[in-house]
Amino acid sequence: MVATAIVDSQEKLNILIKKLAKQRAFVFNIETDDQSFFAAKIFGISFCFEEGKAYYVDFKSPFISPFAKGGLRGIFEDQKIKKYGHNLKYNFEILHKNGINLAGAMFDTMIAAYLLNPGARTYDIGDLAAAELGEKIIQKEDLTGEGRKKITLPEVAPEKVAAYSGERAEATLRLVKIFEDKLKENGLLKLFSEIEIPLIPVLAKMEIDGVKIDAALLEKNSKRAEKELKKISEKIFKLAKIKFNLDSPIQLRQVLFEKLKIKTVGLGRGKTGISTAAEELLKLKGAHPIIDLILNYRELSKLRSTYLLALPKLVNPVTGRIHANFNQTVTTTGRLSSSNPNLQNIPVGGDLAEVIRKAFVAPRGFKIIAADYSHIDLRVVASLSDDQNMIRAFRAGADIHRETASQIWNIPPEKVTPELRKAAKTINFGVTYGMGARALALAAGITIDEARLFITKYFTVYEGVRNFLEETKQKARDFGYVETFFGRRRYLPEIYSPVPQIAAEAERMAINMPVQGTAADIMKLAMIKIADGLPKISPTARMILQVHDELVFEAANADIEKVARFVKKMMGEAAKLEVPLVAEVETGENWGEMKRLET
DNA sequence: AGACTCACG
DNA sequence: ACGTACGTGAGTCTC
Numbered sequence A: 001m002v003a004t005a006i007v008d009s010q011e012k013l014n015i016l017i018k019k020l021a022k023q024r025a026f027v028f029n030i031e032t033d034d035q036s037f038f039a040a041k042i043f044g045i046s047f048c049f050e051e052g053k054a055y056y057v058d059f060k061s062p063f064i065s066p067f068a069k070g071g072l073r074g075i076f077e078d079q080k081i082k083k084y085g086h087n088l089k090y091n092f093e094i095l096h097k098n099g100i101n102l103a104g105a106m107f108d109t110m111i112a113a114y115l116l117n118p119g120a121r122t123y124d125i126g127d128l129a130a131a132e133l134g135e136k137i138i139q140k141e142d143l144t145g146e147g148r149k150k151i152t153l154p155e156v157a158p159e160k161v162a163a164y165s166g167e168r169a170e171a172t173l174r175l176v177k178i179f180e181d182k183l184k185e186n187g188l189l190k191l192f193s194e195i196e197i198p199l200i201p202v203l204a205k206m207e208i209d210g211v212k213i214d215a216a217l218l219e220k221n222s223k224r225a226e227k228e229l230k231k232i233s234e235k236i237f238k239l240a241k242i243k244f245n246l247d248s249p250i251q252l253r254q255v256l257f258e259k260l261k262i263k264t265v266g267l268g269r270g271k272t273g274i275s276t277a278a279e280e281l282l283k284l285k286g287a288h289p290i291i292d293l294i295l296n297y298r299e300l301s302k303l304r305s306t307y308l309l310a311l312p313k314l315v316n317p318v319t320g321r322i323h324a325n326f327n328q329t330v331t332t333t334g335r336l337s338s339s340n341p342n343l344q345n346i347p348v349g350g351d352l353a354e355v356i357r358k359a360f361v362a363p364r365g366f367k368i369i370a371a372d373y374s375h376i377d378l379r380v381v382a383s384l385s386d387d388q389n390m391i392r393a394f395r396a397g398a399d400i401h402r403e404t405a406s407q408i409w410n411i412p413p414e415k416v417t418p419e420l421r422k423a424a425k426t427i428n429f430g431v432t433y434g435m436g437a438r439a440l441a442l443a444a445g446i447t448i449d450e451a452r453l454f455i456t457k458y459f460t461v462y463e464g465v466r467n468f469l470e471e472t473k474q475k476a477r478d479f480g481y482v483e484t485f486f487g488r489r490r491y492l493p494e495i496y497s498p499v500p501q502i503a504a505e506a507e508r509m510a511i512n513m514p515v516q517g518t519a520a521d522i523m524k525l526a527m528i529k530i531a532d533g534l535p536k537i538s539p540t541a542r543m544i545l546q547v548h549d550e551l552v553f554e555a556a557n558a559d560i561e562k563v564a565r566f567v568k569k570m571m572g573e574a575a576k577l578e579v580p581l582v583a584e585v586e587t588g589e590n591w592g593e594m595k596r597l598e599t
Numbered sequence B: 001a002g003a004c005t006c007a008c009g
Numbered sequence C: 001a002c003g004t005a006c007g008t009g010a011g012t013c014t015c
Helices: A009-019 A072-076 A089-095 A108-116 A125-135 A140-144 A158-185 A190-211 A215-240 A249-259 A276-282 A288-314 A351-358 A375-384 A388-395 A400-408 A418-431 A437-444 A448-461 A462-480 A500-537 A557-575
Strands: A003-008 A025-032 A040-050 A052-059 A081-086 A105-106 A325-327 A337-339 A366-373 A479-481 A489-491 A542-546 A550-556 A583-588
Touching: A003 A009, A009 A052, A009 A072, A009 A105, A025 A089, A025 A158, A025 A366, A040 A081, A040 A158, A052 A158, A081 A089, A081 A158, A089 A105, A089 A190, A105 A108, A105 A158, A105 A400, A105 A542, A108 A125, A108 A400, A125 A158, A140 A158, A158 A190, A158 A400, A190 A325, A190 A500, A190 A542, A215 A249, A215 A288, A276 A542, A288 A351, A288 A400, A288 A448, A351 A375, A366 A462, A366 A500, A366 A557, A375 A388, A375 A418, A375 A462, A375 A500, A388 A400, A388 A462, A400 A418, A418 A437, A418 A448, A437 A448, A462 A500, A489 A500, A500 A550, A500 A557, A557 A583
Parallel strands: A003 A052, A025 A081, A081 A105
Antiparallel strands: A025 A040, A040 A052, A325 A337, A366 A550, A366 A583, A479 A489, A542 A550
């Protein structure tokens, strides 16, 4: 049972502040009226620093003046007091919006839970309390109700919110102790305190800063796309001799395979019938003129709805920028994910893709800088596997795909044809996924027999890589998990499945995770280093996007060269591998027109 | 809510 | 005989 004291007068608040100032650490939990930190207003904050007892500062109370609330600033900004919380990135952002810079060491129970079990369905504090403390704590729905009669949390009586919020803060305090021990036990504490925790303010600032968008450009092209879509669909309806909903795969399937009777041999199937995915339709190219039109329609329609129409709606009217979320506790490998909107899948390549990227602009007097890690996954493979041949190639600065093809077919590098290089590139990528002959054949446009021979030769050339892949799979079977260079883990219970297909899937995940995850760890380290040093290089420069192996910045025209040089250097120095880490930098007025920058 | 499709690394 | 290449998020349709 948690006793939560309601703080609803200046006297009570002053006493609480004095108590907080004496703590080595405390939990805080901010209650706001909105999911988005930009719109959110604080209506209460709970604190906890001893088990069984919590405090709830009722910001709605008329007896607490804004001036008195400001007294909390010194507490939050005190470097010597450790801050505990669940989802500190959000709290950081809310405080920042209120002019407070959260400082001091931190412990985030959401991130701890994520590292201990990446891939969990949720990291809801109530679920964690149930699982780890064996206690059922008050749920939000217990206060707000559900369905039609639902009310919002700010509308609930402060006494009830206090009990709810205080209980969560108190549960967080107890979870900190449990998770700290578990992180230690599993060798995750270094990863937690040197990568994930320092990354919190970096991501928070990226989200707060956002990226400037030319909404008018997107809207103009949305109208153009709509007209074009109308033309294409009229042609399709004429050929099909029927009008139907082109966005419905079910209706499309009926038209193609029942009405037009296009042959379906060799086509993939889904749960509900024959697939009409682009991959399948490409097999039907030439079978009917309607196929090209449908592929055309699909591409245009996708870009219009997902980008041209959606992005302008997410531009913040105050900042003129999009403030996406960069999620730290979503992926099973350690990568970030992006949502609302996803800025990690902006189209690339193609005329309309270029237009969309051109809408990601720098403000007046600024330019965009993009820095890409070169072949980071394969460099990680070379380093983790300690394959001397691959290491040598990277140290020599060779074109790795050409080098691979040259060695496999025993021909000089300059004699490698584009086809051979393409096949080598495919397998170099495929290695990190546990690719089989079938997939290689499909991706490289060769026969399965050729692919088999290719793979055999590949592993003769890169014997260390083969051993690494085998050892990784064995490790997954021996321990039930795999890990990155920095100790990040992924548990793979399916590796023990009696169903061969399930076990094989787990094996591929086992191969992929240490590679993708180590690259993600390195990128996070680079982001922390860059965020740390960037203000000294250029006080107005901002890190605005991360796309797995790419970082995007905006910087004042006069600072472009030094920011680019600094970023490239930090990315190169982010980790010490057996091979050099290399980043390429580009710059331009917008993300669509970038020119390589020699530094 | 789940299926399908498709955008990215 | 075969959906066998990993990791994401979002728009749309359908039930």
